[in-house]
Amino acid sequence: MAQRVLHVMRMSGVGGSENHLRVLLPELSARGWQPDLLIPSPHPHVVRALAEDFSKCCRRVIVAPMRRDVSRSLVLRLCGLLHSGEYQLIHSHLVHADWHAALASARVPGVPLVSTKHNDNPFRRAYPFRLAERAAANRCAATIAISESLRQFTLRYTRPRTEVITVLYGLDGPNESPERSAESDNPTLLAVARLVRQKGLDVLIRAMKPIGDAAPEVRLLIAGEGPERPALERLARDLGLEDRVRLLGYRDDVEQLMRRAWMLVHPARWEGFGLVLLEAMRVGLPVVATSVSAIPEIVVAGATGRLVPPDDPVALAEAVIDVLKDEPFRRDAGARGFERLVERFSAERMARETAAVYDRAMIPA
DSSP states (O other), X not given: OOEEEEEEEXXXXXXXXXXXXXXXXXXXXXXXXXXEEEEEESOTTTTHHHHHHHTTTOSOEEEEEOOSSSOHHHHHHHHHHHHTTOOSEEEEEHHHHHHHHHHHHHHSTTSOEEEEEOOOOGGGGSHHHHHHHHHHHTTOSEEEESSHHHHHHHHHHTOOSSOEEEOOOOOOOOSSOOOOTTOOSSOEEXXXXXXXXXXXXXXXXXXXXXXXXXXXXXXXXXXXXXXXXXXXXXXHHHTTOTTTEEEEESOSOHHHHHHHOSEEEEOXXXXXXXXXXXXXXXXXXXXXXXXXXXHHHHSOBTTTEEEEOTTOHHHHHHHHHHHHHOHHHHHHHHHHHHHHHHHHOOHHHHHHHHHHHHHHHTSOO
C-alpha cells in the first residue's frame, strides 16, 4: 500500500518550481509514495487550471487563498491535514510553504517534514531571514537542495542541524537524440523565463544591439510573463530594437519554439537550477548562459554550450555571435546536451533519490 505525502507550494503562476512538481509527482507514485498537493496562492483563480493539471497525478489538490505572506489560516489548515492521520510525510517547497509547514509541524509533531530549496535568492543571505529560515529548517527531518551549488549555499547561510541532500532536477527525453534540422531559416534566439530581474533579460536585450550589428537578420523571442515586462518593452524601444525583439508572453508551446530556435539564451543573475536548460537539452538545442549558481553543473562550457559572466552584455553578445556562425558546433552541442540529459538528469533518478530521502526521514531519530 502506497504511503501518502502532502506537498505544499505557494503558487501564483507557472515557473521552474511548478514545472519541477509536474515532473516529480507522477514519478513518486511509481516509487510507493502517493502525492497530494496544497497550493496556497495570492491569486487562486489564476492557478485553477494548474491545479486541474496536478489533479491528474494527485488524489487530492487543494487551492487555498493566501493574500499575505503570513497566514494563520494556512497554518491551521495544515494542522488539520496533519491531524487527520492521512499523511505519513509533508514536503514543503519555497519559503512561504517552508515557514508555514514548520509552524504546523511544531503544533502537530509526529509527521516528518522535508523541505526542498529551489533557489539561491539574495534575500536568503540577510541575517534576519537566515535566523527564521534556520528555525524552520531545524523542524525538518531532511532538506533537499536541487543542485550542489544550492546545497553549499544552504549550508553556508541556513546551517540547519539536519542533513542537506542534493537531488538534481530531472526531465525525461525521447528515446533517440532529436534532429536539429527543424531550425528556422531566419536565425532565432530564444529565452524562456519569468520576466523578473533574476533572469537577466535586460542584459540580453542590451546584447541584441551588437548582435544585430553583426547579424542583422537575427531575431530574439522571449517567452514568459512577469512584472518586468513594461520595463523590458521600454528598453527594447529605447534601443531601437522593436523589430528584433518580441515578448511573447506566457506560452504553452515552448517545445515547439525550441525546435525552431537556433539556440537558447539564459542570462540569469542567479539560478537555483534552471529547468529550462534541461528542456533545451531534451530537444537538442545548444545553450548560451551565464556561469552562475548551478548553471555550470548543467551546461558544459565548450561542449553543450557557452558560458559567460553575468551582467556582461558584450561577453554575451560575443558568445551568441560565435555560436550563430558555427553550425557544426550548434549541431554537436545539441547532441551532447541530449546525451547529458539522458545520463545525468532523468526524472526516474530524481524520483528515486527523493523517495530515498523520504524513507530516511521516516526513520525515528
